[in-house]
Amino acid sequence: MLLLFGSLTFAHGVDEQTRLFLQSNTGANLIPFMYIGAKHMITGYDHLLFLFGVIFFLFRTRDVLIYVSLFTLGHSTTLLLGVLMEVQLNAYLIDAIIALSIVYKGFDNLGGFRKILGHSPNSKMVVFIFGLFHGFGLATKLQEFQLPEDGLLTNLLAFNVGVELGQFAALAIIVIAISAWRRHESFMRFATVSNTLLMSAGFLLMALQLTSYFQS
Amino acid sequence: MEQNLSGPALIKASAIAVVLAAVVFITLVMPAEFGQDPTGIGKQLGLTAIAEAEEKTVIQYADNGGELREDTIELVVPAGQGIEYKLFMEKFQKVEYEWLSAGDAMYFDLHGEPKGDTTGYFESYAIATLPEMKGSFTAPFTGTHGWYWKNTSAEDVQILLQTKGQYSLAKPAQNQEDTP
Numbered sequence: 154m155l156l157l158f159g160s161l162t163f164a165h166g167v168d169e170q171t172r173l174f175l176q177s178n179t180g181a182n183l184i185p186f187m188y189i190g191a192k193h194m195i196t197g198y199d200h201l202l203f204l205f206g207v208i209f210f211l212f213r214t215r216d217v218l219i220y221v222s223l224f225t226l227g228h229s230t231t232l233l234l235g236v237l238m239e240v241q242l243n244a245y246l247i248d249a250i251i252a253l254s255i256v257y258k259g260f261d262n263l264g265g266f267r268k269i270l271g272h273s274p275n276s277k278m279v280v281f282i283f284g285l286f287h288g289f290g291l292a293t294k295l296q297e298f299q300l301p302e303d304g305l306l307t308n309l310l311a312f313n314v315g316v317e318l319g320q321f322a323a324l325a326i327i328v329i330a331i332s333a334w335r336r337h338e339s340f341m342r343f344a345t346v347s348n349t350l351l352m353s354a355g356f357l358l359m360a361l362q363l364t365s366y367f368q369s
Numbered sequence: 370m371e372q373n374l375s376g377p378a379l380i381k382a383s384a385i386a387v388v389l390a391a392v393v394f395i396t397l398v399m400p401a402e403f404g405q406d407p408t409g410i411g412k413q414l415g416l417t418a419i420a421e422a423e424e425k426t427v428i429q430y431a432d433n434g435g436e437l438r439e440d441t442i443e444l445v446v447p448a449g450q451g452i453e454y455k456l457f458m459e460k461f462q463k464v465e466y467e468w469l470s471a472g473d474a475m476y477f478d479l480h481g482e483p484k485g486d487t488t489g490y491f492e493s494y495a496i497a498t499l500p501e502m503k504g505s506f507t508a509p510f511t512g513t514h515g516w517y518w519k520n521t522s523a524e525d526v527q528i529l530l531q532t533k534g535q536y537s538l539a540k541p542a543q544n545q546e547d548t549p
Contacts, residue, residue, distance in 0.1 A: 210371055256386075263382055264373045273371060344372055349382040349389075356390030361398055368403065 175295075181304035183311045190315025193291070195323050199251045199358055200287055204320070205327055206258030206351050207280055209344075212335070217328060220280050225320070227284020228291060229313050235292025236300070236309055244297070245366035247290040252362055254283040255355030262348040291316065437535060444528045446475070446520035455515035456536035458508040464534030465505040468516070472526035474500045481514035505534075 171189055194200060207224065211217045234240070257279070260266065266273045300308065334340050374382065400411020404420030411417045446452050456464060458481075480493040494506050494514075508514050514536075520526050 259386070260383065262371050263379055264371045265379050265383070267371065267373070268376060268379055345374065345378070345382060348372070349386050352383065352386035353389040353393075356387055357394055357398070360390060360394045361402065364399075364403060 175298040175300065180301075181307035181311075183307070186308045186311035187315035187318065190312040190317075191319030191322070192315075193294075194316045194319030199248065199255065200320070201323055201327070202255045202351060202354055203251070203258060203283065203287070204324060205331075206255060206262060206348070208324070208328060208331060209258075209262050209348065209351075217324075220277065221320070221324060223277055223281045224284040224287070225317060227281045227286075228288030228316070231285045231288030232291045232295075232313055232316070233288075233309055235289050236295055237306070239296065240289070240292065241296060242289055242293050243366065244290070244293045245362045245369065247286060247293055249359050249362035249366065250286045251283075251290055252355050252358035254286065255358065256352050257283070257355075259348045259350075259352030259355060262351070263345065437533065439533045440531070440538065442530045442532075444518075444530060446518050446526045446528060448520060448523050448525050451517055451519040453515060453517045454530065455513040456532065456538060458511070458514050458534075458536045460509070460511045461507055462535035463505060463507045464514075464532055464536055466530065466532045466534075467501075467503040468528055468530040469501040470518075470526055470528050472500075472520075472522060472524065474498045475526065475528075476519040476521065477502075478517040479506070479515070480517070481508060481510065482512050483510045484512040486512070 171192075174185065175189070204221070204224070207220050208217050211220060235242075261273060261276065261279075264273075295309075295312065396408050396410040397414075397416060400406040400414075401416040401419045404417060406412050406417050442454065444452060444454055458464065476498045477496070478493055479495040480491045482491045492509065495502070495504070506514070516530075518526075518528060
């Protein structure tokens with residue numbers, strides 16, 4: 154946990170060298186943009202925490218694929234549209250919403266919405282909608298670099314492919330770990346604890362982003 | 370698919386989530402990220418230093434009024450004579466330098482004189498005979514800091530000096546016969 158918080162400020166930021174590269178880059182550059190996209194996803198623990206929440210109770214591979222595809226469809230849409238149409242949103246607020254999505258999923262996994270509303274909201278739709286917000290988050294960060302127009306679409310697509318590859322790599326590890334854990338009786342015993350911690354991490358990230366927003 | 374906690378268990382889990390997040394945020398994140406430490410725990414753990422480190426850097430430059438500057442200067446040391454070249458620096462300002470003589474090795478004395486001093490006091494940081502030198506120093510006091518070069522040959526020697534740091538240029542004192 155401490156390690157996680159230690160690098161908090163760099164979670165979403167892109168490191169200095171990457172920044173220099175992005176700002177000085179001209180023309181289409183497939184592999185570097187893919188790499189940056191993949192790195193962003195693998196080091197972006199808010200995306201990963203949300204995905205962890207989403208697949209926590211997905212027992213079948215088919216369900217995992219459906220949900221992850223919906224999430225991907227959501228964030229790809231807003232990533233591309235956001236950058237191409239130059240939609241500028243406040244990065245802190247977007248990140249706060251992404252943090253909220255983590256809280257939401259943790260609460261949902263605990264059965265909170267069924268208890269309150271009598272049913273769980275259409276979880277496929279919810280994953281898609283939060284995917285849209287995650288994509289806006291990516292788009293907002295990319296736009297901070299004022300990417301050159303030259304080769305923009307190609308680079309964006311490459312970035313997006315990189316995001317998917319990074320997501321796939323991270324997911325593979327999470328799925329394998331959770332599947333292994335599920336066979337253990339401790340899984341159900343710790344399910345409540347896990348999702349409570351997930352919610353807590355979401356609250357913490359929200360507090361961080363909102364504080365940063367009000368200070369900026 | 371989800372769990373089906375009872376109402377009280379659900380409230381308990383949610384409350385724990387909020388309290389845990391709040392505790393971590395107040396005791397660890399606020400000191401480290403925002404430099405605010407209401408509990409004092411951040412200071413004990415050394416976390417406030419993270420936030421302060423950034424602030425200090427900014428203040429340091431502001432205090433000096435000294436932006437980083439860079440200069441490349443060509444000097445000529447006349448045959449059989451010495452010259453001085455000085456930078457005016459506030460206490461603790463830093464400079465990186467590199468100089469290169471077009472001729473043979475030259476006797477030099479890198480030193481500083483405190484501002485307003487009339488006794489002729491100076492402090493040497495380096496004395497040697499070299500064809501070139503690269504380094505950096507921090508001014509131990511406010512005043513002029515720089516080089517004295519002595520040309521013992523029968524021909525004028527050119528020196529190329531590059532400096533980078535926080536300083537303003539003091540006027541070069543030409544044609545000094547004596548070592549400082």
